[in-house]
Amino acid sequence: MSRRSPQVPSIVRARAAAAGPAGERWLADLPDTIAAVEAGWSVVVGEQLGGGTAAFVARAVTAAGAAAVVKIAVPELGFPRRVRTLAVAEGRGYVRLLAQDMKRDAVLLEALGVSLDRSGLAPETQLAILSALLRQAWTVPPADGEAVQDKAADLAELVQRLWEDLSRPCSEATIRYALGCARRRSGVLEPHRCVVVHGDAAAANALQVLQPRPGAETGFVFVDPDSFLGDPTYDLGVALRDWTPQLLVAADPGRLLRRYCQVLAANSGMDPAAIWEWGFLERVSTGLHVLSFGADQLARPFLATAEAITPHHSHYD
Secondary structure (H helix, E strand, O other): OOOOOOOOOHHHHHHHHHOOHHHHHHHHHHHHHHHHHHHHHOEEEEEEOOOOOOEEEEEEEEOOOOEEEEEEEOOOOOHHHHHHHHHHHOOOOEOOEEEEEHHHOEEEEEOEEEEHHHOOOOHHHHHHHHHHHHHHHOOOOOOOOOOEOOHHHHHHHHHHHHHHHOOOOOOHHHHHHHHHHHHHHHHOOOHHHOEEEOOOOOHHHEEEEOOOOOOOOOOEEEOOOOOEEEOHHHHHHHHHHOOHHHHHHOOOHHHHHHHHHHHHHHHHOOOHHHHHHHHHHHHHHHHHHHHHOOOHHHHHHHHHHHHHHOOOOOOOO
């Protein structure tokens, strides 16, 4: 007998729909998948957690009474790679992986607390924490034979295609600068300097540990890695990508963003110009990508802040 379907958030449903027939099956089978992981891991799945965009995520309690989190991902090719990152990290800068079921794209994870973006800490403090976490995350070794990904080239193709497909929802000047950033980042890609990046190192993806432990010296750890072999400054650009509430009310959003960029550079030892360009490219590509699956309210702040920065702040001094 099947269970009642959980209330899957609209953005997760949209991601499932984008996966085609496999995503439709994922939604239809989700109640039975939850029951299967409960039985397989001897856990009870409880309250559903918000914030995810491509997975069902819920609290769980183990047979021993310990808190944990169950995550069942929308079908995608990268899931095994992401799970490998968590397994190899063994909790160093990342959430601890307690169990995995690759047949069902499911994992059992360490329970964590509030996300860094909801911690109440100042943006500069959050950025310093992200920099420290990334230094830990970058120590995960690549898989044997793993190829370097030219993320900038991939994002350039995405930006150009979606801008046209979505009837040009932001200015040509903004797109032109984003594509220029992509060309410059692609042109200086150095494979010998590449690391296994988190791939989505935003403050929303860093969660507080419930008690101090080795590997979580900042008090936070990353969740939901995208995990690919790439330029480490890409991760710092993602960390710079957000902060739309602060930028939208700033008298000089470009100046404020430069200050945030300098914090990341100072705490990581990385080139601020590279961080700036990755951040702008990510701001535009994220806005277009989110807009492409109908999440207009999430997308517009990214594009609005990109537009505000473009006219007078199209390079990093």
